[in-house]
Amino acid sequence: xxxxxxxxxxxxxxxxxxxxxxxxxxxxxxxxxxxxxxxxxxxxxxxxxxxxxxxxxxxxxxxxxxxxxxxxxxxxxxxxxxxxxxxxxxxxxxxxxxxxxxxxxxxxxxxxxxxxxxxxxxxxxxxxxxxxxxxxxxxxxxxxxxxxxxxxxxxxxxxxxxxxxxxxxxxxxxxxxxxxxxxxxxxxxxxxxxxxxxxxxxxxxxxxxxxxxxxxxxxxxxxxxxxxxxxxxxxxxxxxxxxxxxxxxxxxxxxxxxxxxxxxxxxxxxxxxxxxxxxxxxxxxxxxxxxxxxxxxxxxxxxxxxxxxxxxxxxxxxxxxxxxxxxxxxxxxxxxxxxxxxxxxxxxxxxxxxxxxxxxxxxxxxxxxxxxxxxxxxxxxxxxxxxxxxxxxxxxxxxxxxxxxxxxxxxxxxxxxxx
Numbered sequence: 001x002x003x004x005x006x007x008x009x010x011x012x013x014x015x016x017x018x019x020x021x022x023x024x025x026x027x028x029x030x031x032x033x034x035x036x037x038x039x040x041x042x043x044x045x046x047x048x049x050x051x052x053x054x055x056x057x058x059x060x061x062x063x064x065x066x067x068x069x070x071x072x073x074x075x076x077x078x079x080x081x082x083x084x085x086x087x088x089x090x091x092x093x094x095x096x097x098x099x100x101x102x103x104x105x106x107x108x109x110x111x112x113x114x115x116x117x118x119x120x121x122x123x124x125x126x127x128x129x130x131x132x133x134x135x136x137x138x139x140x141x142x143x144x145x146x147x148x149x150x151x152x153x154x155x156x157x158x159x160x161x162x163x164x165x166x167x168x169x170x171x172x173x174x175x176x177x178x179x180x181x182x183x184x185x186x187x188x189x190x191x192x193x194x195x196x197x198x199x200x201x202x203x204x205x206x207x208x209x210x211x212x213x214x215x216x217x218x219x220x221x222x223x224x225x226x227x228x229x230x231x232x233x234x235x236x237x238x239x240x241x242x243x244x245x246x247x248x249x250x251x252x253x254x255x256x257x258x259x260x261x262x263x264x265x266x267x268x269x270x271x272x273x274x275x276x277x278x279x280x281x282x283x284x285x286x287x288x289x290x291x292x293x294x295x296x297x298x299x300x301x302x303x304x305x306x307x308x309x310x311x312x313x314x315x316x317x318x319x320x321x322x323x324x325x326x327x328x329x330x331x332x333x334x335x336x337x338x339x340x341x342x343x344x345x346x347x348x349x350x351x352x353x354x355x356x357x358x359x360x361x362x363x364x365x366x367x368x369x370x371x372x373x374x375x376x377x378x379x380x381x382x383x384x385x386x387x388x389x390x391x392x393x394x395x396x397x398x399x400x401x402x403x404x405x406x407x408x409x410x411x412x413x414x415x416x417x418x419x
Contacts, residue, residue: 010142013179017147017166019159020183021231024203026148030117031065033146034098037115039077041142044095045114048133050103052123057100058088060119066090101133108132115144121159122152130158151184151233154374154381160233184231188242191217191226191353200230222353241352246369249352254360256283260309261408263401264300265393266293266319268385273319274364274393275299277309278401282351285360286394297325304331310408312400314341317385319396334408336400342380344403357402368395 002012020026030049037045051057062083069075069090079093089099101107101116105128108116116133118124130145137143149159166180185191185200197213198204204213217225226232234240256279266273273296275288288299300322304311311326313319315335323333336344351357352369359365372395375384383399385392 004141008141011144012176014143014177015145015147016179016181017162018181019149019151019163019231020181021201021203022150022228023208024183024201025207026119027060027064028068030119030146030148031068034065034115034117035069035074037144038092038096038098039074039094041096041114044092044097046096046112047098047115047117048101048108048111048113048136049098049117050101050107050119050129050133052103052120054086054100054102054107056120057103058085061090061098061100062088103129105132108136111136112139113137114140114142115146117146117148119148121147121149121162122156123149124158125155127158127161151227151231153227153234154376156233163233182231185226187232188244189230189232190244191222191230191232196230221350223349226353240349240372240374241369243366243370245353245355246366248355249357250359250361250366252361254283254285254358256285259405260307261312261401261405262287262300262303262309263312263397263399263404264296264319264322265314265317265396265400266296266322267391267393268318270318272391272393274391274397275303276365276394276397276401277303278398278405280405281358282356282402282406283358283360284365284398284402286362286365286398289364289391289394293322297322297329300326301329301331310334310404312336312404314396314400316341317396334404338377338382340403341382341399342377344399345382346380347407348399348402351402359398362394364391365394365398368392368398 001009004010034047037047049057049061051060066081069078077092079091082089089097091097113133113136116137118129133145137145147162152159166178169178170180183200183202185196189196194210201208213229216229223234227234256277259280261278263276270293272289272291273293274286276284277287278284300311303309311331312334313323313336315323316338323335326333368391371387371390372392373384373387374381383392383395
């Protein structure tokens with residue numbers, strides 16, 4: 001608290017942003033902040049709590065926070081708890097109120113607030129909640145806005161902006177306006193390392209132990225584990241696969257053998273094309289990556305005949321135009337649709353993070369993977385084909401070859417590896 005020009009004590013920061021991993025005590029912390037505001041200020045305070053939806057806010061307040069309040073000595077300060085739908089809130093004997101607000105542009109209209117909480121901010125693409133809440137505090141000199149969340153995904157546009165804003169205030173050594181607190185791992189940190197966990201998980205050793213975290217790491221897709229437990233962002237503006245993780249999947253001695261599958265892909269502008277081979281054990285090698293497309297059909301025909309191998313192509317991608325010419329030559333082509341590609345991209349992403357692949361070291365694959373970004377498709381994603389100056393074809397060819405080789409039940413006769 002600081003003293004203003006009129007001698008009134010007010011919070012030093014009008015906005016507080018903090019980001020922590022999940023299960024780090026955020027609910028308890030918010031309740032403590034809300035109660036301090038409700039009971040320790042000189043005048044009655046009106047406090048609004050919001051979550052990703054009105055129902056989520058109600059569940060958090062009534063099912064989580066109210067039981068903690070009712071089990072504490074502070075319960076004597078409570079006059080009444082309202083549990084009716086749309087009226088959820090706590091009224092204190094001193095006149096302060098803690099209540100939920102609908103997550104709509106008009107949800108807070110007509111109210112004057114002293115404190116507002118935007119919880120689970122990662123769920124917001126737009127700043128609808130903030131736009132609804134800020135005007136309600138305009139006349140309150142002691143007002144504060146709390147923006148709280150775990151790191152988000154590509155869609156968490158609002159909270160990403162808030163985190164970047166908070167980091168900028170810290171870098172500028174600002175001591176007014178916005179207070180920013182962050183507990184998170186670096187994107188290149190080893191997610192398997194308990195020392196990394198200890199550095200970014202404030203609950204570790206208190207309400208969560210290493211055994212519990214290890215179980216989560218082994219059970220969850222690694223990308224979601226990193227977001228939930230290490231508070232690492234998963235967004236398209238960053239490298240999706242850290243170089244350290246990718247190189248852990250690469251080995252100069254890798255040699256696909258036995259049952260072989262060849263994946264084929266063509267650049268969007270048809271400037272390059274790639275062929276990648278994968279065996280049933282997930283060993284991967286870039287067979288060909290050349291300029292143009294005219295060479296692909298004959299090369300695929302030769303490989304198919306020589307090794308009696310399966311050929312896989314993204315049927316709705318640029319390489320889809322090769323399917324008819326190949327089939328006319330007698331090559332059986334396994335055509336992937338959008339659903340297949342979504343599954344293949346997601347599973348390959350998880351396998352890379354889990355270090356489950358063995359890729360023959362090749363700079364062209366390394367460049368494609370490190371430069372990869374996501375393109376959102378409904379509630380899922382594919383590798384983006386429009387990243388400037390990036391030849392994504394080795395990654396797409398790798399994706400379909402690996403997915404078909406390791407997940408398909410079709411098995412061709414084993415052949416020795418000779419290219």
